[in-house]
Structures are given as C-alpha cells and as structure tokens.
Amino acid sequence: MLVDFFLHLRARGVKTSLQEFLVLLEALRLNVAGYSIDDFYLLARTTLIKDETQFDRFDLAFGEYFKGIEALPGMETGIPEEWLRQAAKRLLSDEERAALEKLGWDKLMETLQQRLAEQKERHAGGNKWIGTGGSSPFGHGGTHPEGVRIGGRSENRSAVKVWEKREFKNLDDSVELGTRNIQVALRRLRRFAREGAAEELDLDGTIDGTARNAGWLDLKLRPERHNAVKVLLFLDVGGSMDDHIATCATLFSACRNEFKHLEYYYFHNCVYEHVWRDNVRRRTERTPTVDVLHRYGRDYKLIFVGDATMSPYEIVHPGGSVEHDNAEPGAVWLSRLSDAFPHAVWLNPEPEAHWPYRESISLIRQLLGGRMFPLSVDGLTRGMRELSKA
Structure with missing residues (x-):
C-alpha cells in the first residue's frame, strides 16, 4: 500500500525521492508515529516533503489517496472502533430523509444546550444524543439535513454550524496555465496607462528628434504601458x-x-x-x-x-x-x-x-x-x- 502511495504522490507532481521514502519506512519500523491516519500524515509530510511550497500539493494528493480511511490497515491487530461505527452508520431512504425535522436556528441552539447538560456518556448511531453517525442533528458523520456538526468532515455539507478548528492552505499563484x-x-x-520606471523606445520620436538635431542621434524613450x-x-x-x-x-x-x-x-x-x-x-x-x-x-x-x-x-x-x-x-x-x-x-x-x-x-x-x-x-x-x- 505504501509503495502505491509513493507512486501516487509522484504521479500528482509531488517532488519527493526514493531516499525520502526509505526514511519514512524506517520511521514506521521504529514506531515513530502511531497507527492513526493523522499521525501518519504528519510523519509522511515531515519525511517526504522538504520544500514548504509542496505542502498544498502533498495535502491534496494525500487526501485523495486516503479518503475515508481513519487508520492504516494491516498495521494493527484490531479494526479501529470509529471505523466500524462509521461503516455501520444507518442509511436512510429518501422518505426518511424528508421526514427529518428542521428545527430552525433558535430551537436548534436551545436544544443543543439541553443535550449538553443532560448527556453523560458517548453515543453513536442514534437520533437524539450528541455522537457519531445516526440522524441526530448534533455530532459528526450523521445524516440530518440541518444540524450542528462537531468536529471532523462529513459528506453532508448543509450543517448550520461546524464546531471544528480547520486549517486552510493558500492558493498556489505559480500554477502553469494549461490554457490561456x-x-x-x-x-x-483593461485600461492602459504609461507609468513606472520601465521605459521603451519611442521610435517615431527618436526619428523626429534626430532629424531636428542635424542627424545627431537623439533617443526618445517613453514609459512602458501597464494595465492600470x-x-x-x-x-x-x-x-x-x-x-x-x-x-x-x-x-x-x-x-x-x-x-x-x-x-x-x-x-x-x-x-x-x-x-x-x-x-x-x-x-x-x-x-x-x-x-x-x-x-x-x-x-x-x-x-x-x-x-x-x-x-x-x-x-x-x-x-x-x-x-x-x-x-x-x-x-x-x-x-x-x-x-x-x-x-x-x-x-x-x-x-x-x-x-x-x-x-x-x-x-x-x-x-x-x-x-x-x-x-x-x-x-x-x-x-x-x-x-x-x-
């Protein structure tokens, strides 16, 4: 799997070498990082990427390759509990989705405060408590069409509010355009104006100035045109x-x-x-x-x-x-x-x-x-x- 991952990075234009890949394998052998996908991401980026301008390209390729995976398969003895919970998330029919109640902003916030005060343990897969999966309007990975997502990413993008610290990458302004x-x-x-220090030869002015100067060369320059x-x-x-x-x-x-x-x-x-x-x-x-x-x-x-x-x-x-x-x-x-x-x-x-x-x-x-x-x-x-x- 890791060889395929390395080849995937190279195919996506990430500049990393075989030597750096061997460093990653050695770090994994020495248990430098845990088995979660977050730990592996940090280790892989540290060992494989030496140029910070490649971070965004690496993140895109990494997310594409490990989409939906929360732990590295084959590197631990048991299947992660969270992975099983997400896999067992209840799928709703169109009729069930349509029947889910939209609470509205004020009622949604009021209900969330009540659930936070009442809930004493972790829940998953239900329709009321704050947890993972299920159809409750509160939590992560659920199917409610309008709710408050707390942490993580979800295929449902209609959440009213997302309580999660997210880091965004700058856009790459050095992209080579495939088309003009x-x-x-x-x-x-466009509105052109002549400004700045850069200048260009004013051929007509030079000819006229030279003629008026009895044949002695009289160079005429004018500021370069810019889109103003x-x-x-x-x-x-x-x-x-x-x-x-x-x-x-x-x-x-x-x-x-x-x-x-x-x-x-x-x-x-x-x-x-x-x-x-x-x-x-x-x-x-x-x-x-x-x-x-x-x-x-x-x-x-x-x-x-x-x-x-x-x-x-x-x-x-x-x-x-x-x-x-x-x-x-x-x-x-x-x-x-x-x-x-x-x-x-x-x-x-x-x-x-x-x-x-x-x-x-x-x-x-x-x-x-x-x-x-x-x-x-x-x-x-x-x-x-x-x-x-x-």
Missing part, C-alpha cells in the same frame, strides 16, 4: 471550496499575471468582520474588514470568488458563522463592501444550473444585484464586461 482562455477573458478588463485597472480579489477557501481548488488556483495565477494593481484577501463561506492574507496565519494575522473598506478607493474593481454554498444562517443571522459568533450577519458586510466598491461581481465555480436550488446562492445574488457569474470562460467574459461598465 482565462487570461484572454481577464484582458477584457485596480482589482480587489476576495477568495473563499476551505469546506466545499476544496472541490474547486484547481480552478481557483488557475484563476488566481492568471490574475497575478494580468493585473499590476492586485490586492487579495481570503475568507470562508461569507465575509464577516475579518479577512486574511495568509491561511497559515489566519488566526493570528487577520485584517479587519473595515480597514479594507477605508484602505482602497472606489476605483478598485471588487471580485468575489466562491461557491456561495452554505447555510442561509451564515448570511442573514448574527452568530450564524460556522467558525465564530459574528456580531453582525454576513449580509451586512457584503452590503458594505458592494457600497464601498460599486463595481463588484461574484464568480461562482458551481454550475449555473445548480444555482436555483441553493438558497444561499439566491441570497448572495440578490445582495449583489444579480451580478453573479459562473467561473467559466463565458462567465468570466460576462463578468469582466460588467466590471468594465463606467
């Missing part, structure tokens, strides 16, 4: 956006190449009172959103990139954020940003045909006056045309 279509679409957003458009990019990362990392990284790389005046920030699901520039330091080096509002002028073009797929509470309800108790709803901050930067669009990597079935997408489209476009070549073309309007 995205850059061609972005070039519709100013772009403020807000990128959603983590959660359901993990499905769109490659597309967003390509877009980000194209923007870095195309726009001389580019400022960017990250957010998760919806914009609140803080954004950040580095996902590794997102908990310690955050930028108040109000500072962004005052730092950049109204001439900046504002571009949001995100799937807008979340619980509607995250947009319209105080405390609805999946990661903290936000004092003001996300809708308030989105409105402030669109007022401060009137030329704004939202680019959505989700297929446009899916939008009518997501309440959160409809809410954000309404907040931005319908200026949401799919993250496709056609959608980019339409979005850049919208931003180019005076």
